Amino acid sequence: MAVENGVENVTRWTRKDLLSIEELSREEIELVLKTAESFKEVSAREVKKVPALRGKTIANLFFEPSTRTRTSFEVAAKRLSADTINFSSSGSSTSKGESLSDTAKNIEAMHVDTIVMRHSSSGAAVHLARSIKAGVINAGDGIHEHPTQGLLDIFTMKERKHKIEGLKVCLIGDILHSRVARSNIWGLKKLGAKVTVCGPPTLIPPGIERLGVEVSYDLDKVIEHQDVLNILRIQLERQRGAFFPSIREYAAEYGLSKERMKRAKKDVIIMHPGPINRGVELAAEVADGPQSVILDQVTNGVAVRMAVLFHTTMVER
Amino acid sequence: MKTVLVKGGRVVDPKNKLDGVMDVLIEGDRIKKVAPQIAVKADAEMNAKGKVVTPGLIDIHVHFRQPGFEYKETVETGLRAAAKGGFTGVCPMPNTSPVSDRRSDMEFLVGEAKRLSMGRVWPVGAVTLKQEGKELTEFGELKKGGAVALSDDGRPISDSNILRRALEYSRKFDLVLMVHCQDEELFCNGCMNEGFVSTQLGLPGIPVEAESVEVARDIQLADLTGGRLHFCHISSKKSLELIRQAKAQGSRVTAETCPHYFHLTDEAVLNYNTYAKMNPPLRTQADVEAIKRALKDGTLDAISTDHAPHSESEKDSEFDKAPFGIIGLETSLALSLKLVEEGVLTWPDLVRKMSLAPAGIIGIDRGHLSEGAWADVTVIDPAAEWAVDREKFESKSRNSPFLGWKMKGRATDVFCEGRHVLRNGEFPKGSS
Numbered sequence: 191m192a193v194e195n196g197v198e199n200v201t202r203w204t205r206k207d208l209l210s211i212e213e214l215s216r217e218e219i220e221l222v223l224k225t226a227e228s229f230k231e232v233s234a235r236e237v238k239k240v241p242a243l244r245g246k247t248i249a250n251l252f253f254e255p256s257t258r259t260r261t262s263f264e265v266a267a268k269r270l271s272a273d274t275i276n277f278s279s280s281g282s283s284t285s286k287g288e289s290l291s292d293t294a295k296n297i298e299a300m301h302v303d304t305i306v307m308r309h310s311s312s313g314a315a316v317h318l319a320r321s322i323k324a325g326v327i328n329a330g331d332g333i334h335e336h337p338t339q340g341l342l343d344i345f346t347m348k349e350r351k352h353k354i355e356g357l358k359v360c361l362i363g364d365i366l367h368s369r370v371a372r373s374n375i376w377g378l379k380k381l382g383a384k385v386t387v388c389g390p391p392t393l394i395p396p397g398i399e400r401l402g403v404e405v406s407y408d409l410d411k412v413i414e415h416q417d418v419l420n421i422l423r424i425q426l427e428r429q430r431g432a433f434f435p436s437i438r439e440y441a442a443e444y445g446l447s448k449e450r451m452k453r454a455k456k457d458v459i460i461m462h463p464g465p466i467n468r469g470v471e472l473a474a475e476v477a478d479g480p481q482s483v484i485l486d487q488v489t490n491g492v493a494v495r496m497a498v499l500f501h502t503t504m505v506e507r
Numbered sequence: 508m509k510t511v512l513v514k515g516g517r518v519v520d521p522k523n524k525l526d527g528v529m530d531v532l533i534e535g536d537r538i539k540k541v542a543p544q545i546a547v548k549a550d551a552e553m554n555a556k557g558k559v560v561t562p563g564l565i566d567i568h569v570h571f572r573q574p575g576f577e578y579k580e581t582v583e584t585g586l587r588a589a590a591k592g593g594f595t596g597v598c599p600m601p602n603t604s605p606v607s608d609r610r611s612d613m614e615f616l617v618g619e620a621k622r623l624s625m626g627r628v629w630p631v632g633a634v635t636l637k638q639e640g641k642e643l644t645e646f647g648e649l650k651k652g653g654a655v656a657l658s659d660d661g662r663p664i665s666d667s668n669i670l671r672r673a674l675e676y677s678r679k680f681d682l683v684l685m686v687h688c689q690d691e692e693l694f695c696n697g698c699m700n701e702g703f704v705s706t707q708l709g710l711p712g713i714p715v716e717a718e719s720v721e722v723a724r725d726i727q728l729a730d731l732t733g734g735r736l737h738f739c740h741i742s743s744k745k746s747l748e749l750i751r752q753a754k755a756q757g758s759r760v761t762a763e764t765c766p767h768y769f770h771l772t773d774e775a776v777l778n779y780n781t782y783a784k785m786n787p788p789l790r791t792q793a794d795v796e797a798i799k800r801a802l803k804d805g806t807l808d809a810i811s812t813d814h815a816p817h818s819e820s821e822k823d824s825e826f827d828k829a830p831f832g833i834i835g836l837e838t839s840l841a842l843s844l845k846l847v848e849e850g851v852l853t854w855p856d857l858v859r860k861m862s863l864a865p866a867g868i869i870g871i872d873r874g875h876l877s878e879g880a881w882a883d884v885t886v887i888d889p890a891a892e893w894a895v896d897r898e899k900f901e902s903k904s905r906n907s908p909f910l911g912w913k914m915k916g917r918a919t920d921v922f923c924e925g926r927h928v929l930r931n932g933e934f935p936k937g938s939s
Binding site for chain 2 (some may be wrong): 202212289290291309311312313314316317321331332334335348369396397398400401410431
């Protein structure tokens with residue numbers, strides 16, 4: 191909800207899909223965050239369940255292995271009393287050459303209300319939403335976006351820092367191949383944060399500064415100004431594309447070590463979407479240290495996904 | 508012999524420097540006479556008042572998918588699309604299944620066209636066996652079967668020595684080599700132009716240099732060998748600068764572009780539109796402007812379509828998994844006419860780039876209305892307004908990024924070697 195001139199504008203959610211943060215307005219982002227706040231309390235109760243989505247069916251359609259995101263969505267759906275079904279690519283008909291829209295239409299024919307999809311192709315969620323009437327939530331599409339991760343990151347930053355406007359956030363690592371980075375950038379910029387992306391020149395995508403971010407190749411130069419360090423997972427298989435010569439050199443230049451942390455603000459918070467390569471992008475002591483909010487991100491992920499499932503599934507179709 | 512008189516149209520024939528209201532007399536399969544007011548009693552007369560009469564349009568870069576991918580297009584549906592678009596002859600590329608790399612493959616295509624009795628097919632044979640870039644095909648045999656050019660289009664010839672030998676050897680047969688410039692390593696797994704839009708969409712990008720570094724290499728190889736080299740579907744400013752310089756220095760090279768490269772930018776891909784996915788990819792506004800400039804100053808000799816049909820289910824997929832390519836035969840003329848409207852090209856320029864120059868590149872004596880020439884004639888209504896409708900393609904496929912576009916100008920009548928194959932925008936009853 192946006193407050194302008196002291197008058198509260200009630201934002202109504204009108205989307206059956208959540209495909210990207212790019213498509214959301216500032217008000218829509220704020221609405222999800224507010225709803226997530228109230229759902230967060232549900233998970234702390236003795237009886238962790240509300241009947242908000244009773245009688246609704248949510249399908250998890252995962253074409254890429256992902257334990258944490260799938261589990262987080264499943265827990266979120268169950269806490270809202272929805273029925274959940276899981277499809278994963280191995281053993282499903284896609285391995286027999288069925289097209290994505292055919293697979294989805296089959297699931298939809300079982301009267302599923304909302305499909306949560308993880309897919310290795312950028313734009314797969316947009317494509318799916320065009321082909322079916324059920325709602326689609328993008329749980330990560332290629333290197334495009336991972337909107338619920340972006341929202342839970344912002345939720346966690348807001349929880350810790352009490353504001354997003356003016357907050358200095360640095361995304362560190364493989365920006366080129368990161369859907370988390372793109373979702374963070376869109377959301378943070380819409381809410382007025384100052385965003386820096388920092389990584390080796392080979393892993394900074396062309397034209398990224400046009401999204402309103404600062405670009406740096408030197409972590410030591412930018413670390414001291416930041417309120418939030420959001421560390422991206424380095425995908426070890428990327429080494430084959432000649433993006434960087436060795437894990438060792440990557441860790442030396444961009445890894446968040448105890449030593450490097452000395453240059454950071456005392457109250458900086460450390461985030462990571464997981465799973466962590468300990469000793470590569472993040473030293474074990476830092477990951478487990480007092481500034482780390484990595485497990486809060488996991489907890490908040492459930493609340494944010496409850497909010498997203500609630501709004502998209504309950505929208506008038 | 509049967510005579511047809513096309514009366515009172517504006518005849519545009521750049522070879523004979525004609526641009527004025529004239530009559531065209533066709534006798535049998537040949538042009539008998541072009542003059543103001545021909546007073547003969549012909550067997551058939553056609554009133555072309557208000558229309559533009561040109562030598563038959565020629566598209567030297569199409570994919571007809573036969574043999575192997577008949578569900579996308581066949582010689583028959585491809586030739587119908589060609590005629591509808593005003594073309595009297597086309598050059599199908601050899602990336603069929605199996606690859607068209609033998610004399611019999613050329614003879615099949617020529618024979619199909621003959622059987623169908625619509626437009627002409629001048630096939631392009633593969634440069635290397637199976638288009639694998641390793642062993643040369645038999646250029647002499649291919650030519651005897653009807654090949655007018657050689658190309659591994661769709662795939663680059665990465666081995667510089669193979670391309671060198673092909674260019675040298677082609678001199679014996681005076682066959683042009685049509686090259687698809689693409690550095691495989693820079694291309695990598697790209698599926699759209701590399702730039703801000705690819706960053707936004709999270710799609711692997713193809714840098715302009717994947718095209719231009721091969722253009723630079725190929726110019727050097729043309730100079731080294733003296734072979735005739737033609738650049739297919741040039742998409743970028745950088746490549747054009749190299750080609751312009753090469754031509755100024757006397758290199759034996761020619762070049763084509765396609766209408767999508769002077770009408771669309773990579774922003775057409777936004778929302779993951781697979782109908783805007785082709786190779787080379789759509790570039791930026793600066794490239795669009797550079798292509799228009801190069802068409803105007805002659806750096807680009809010809810407009811082709813790279814007509815690349817794909818089925819709906821192939822294009823209805825995740826963007827990175829969809830095949831490259833769009834259809835173009837039925838929209839090319841109207842899209843190119845927009846350049847005349849914008850003042851980029853004159854009518855004679857347009858006819859040169861869509862008829863005379865393409866004929867010259869493949870070395871055939873067509874693209875003009877001289878007395879005794881083949882009676883390939885296209886009659887265009889420049890004022891006809893129409894919209895691109897997915898239900899109205901003659902092509903088997905519908906993968907056009909121009910669906911819904913408002914167009915002005917279209918071919919109403921097409922004569923191929925004297926046969927009236929398109930009549931008032933329709934195929935005469937009984938034609939295939």
